[in-house]
Amino acid sequence: MIILKSREDIQHLRDAGHIVAEVHALLLENIRPGVTTKELDQIAESWIRKSGATPSFLGYPPGSRVPFPATICASVNEELVHGIPGPRVLEEGDIITVDVGAFYKGFHGDAARTYPVGAISDEATRLLAVTRKALEISISQAIAGNRLGDISGSVQEYVESQGYEVTRQYTGHGIGREMHEPPQVLNYGKRGSGMRLRRGLTICIEPMVLIGTPHTRVLKDQWTVVSANNKLTAHFEDAIAITDGEPEILTRL
Ligand code: MG
Secondary structure: OOEOOOHHHHHHHHHHHHHHHHHHHHHHHHOOOOOEHHHHHHHHHHHHHHOOOEEOOOOOOOOOOOOOOOOEEEEEOOEEEOOOOOOOEOOOOOEEEEEEEEEEOOEEEEEEEEEEOOOOOHHHHHHHHHHHHHHHHHHHOOOOOOEHHHHHHHHHHHHHHOOOEEOOOOOEEEOOOOOOEEEEEOOOOOOOOOOEOOOOEEEEEOOEEEOOOOOEEEOOOOOOEEEOOOOOEEEOEEEEEOOOOOOEEOOOO
C-alpha cells in the first residue's frame, strides 16, 4: 500500500494516469466496426511508448508461466476482463472493454472503459450506463474518513438495485509503484466496514457488472474471463487519490 507524501511522487502518478487517459481518448476515436483488437493494441502500445512509458500489462506477472502477451486487455461482449487482443474483427453491436496500464517514472496508471461498437442494443446501453454510474457513485465515497466498505458497498447496492450482479472474483486495488498493491477494493461489501481511507492513498475502483449471475469462468488461454452464462458484461475503472476533499481522479483528461 502506498501513501503518497512527496509532491514528486504524486506528479509521477498523475503523469502515468494522464498517459492512460490519452490512450483511452485515442481508443474512443478508433473503436468502430471493422477494426481488430490487435490494431487497438498497437495504437495503445505506440502511444504509451511515444510518451516515454511502458505497458504495465505486457509480460505480467513477471516470471509467470503464461505472462499476459499484450499492452491492452480487450474483452468483447461476454468477456469480463483479461481478453487477449488478436485478429478478432469488431462488429456493429458489440461492446468492448479495454483496460490500459502504463508505467512511467516509477509509477503505474490503470483504467478501463467499456465502449459501444457502432449502434448497440438497449440492453447493452443500459448495462454500460449502470456500470459507469456505479463507478461515479463509488468514487464519490472515496473520501478521507470514510471506509473501504463505503466504496465496495455502494457499488454492490447500486448495481443490484438495477437488477445486475457484481463479480466476487475480481477486484480493484491499491496502485502506485506496483500495479496491484493492497488494499483490495471489492465490488461488494458493507458500508462502514473495513480500512479507514486517508489522504494520499491511491486506489483503482473498478465495478465489473454481469447480467443474471455473478459467476465467471476462465477460457483455455488462461487469461480471458467470461460470464458463466455468456451474457454481456461491463467494466469501468479509474485510479483515484484520496485527498482532504473530493477524490482526485488520475486517469481522466
Ligand atoms: Mg485495475
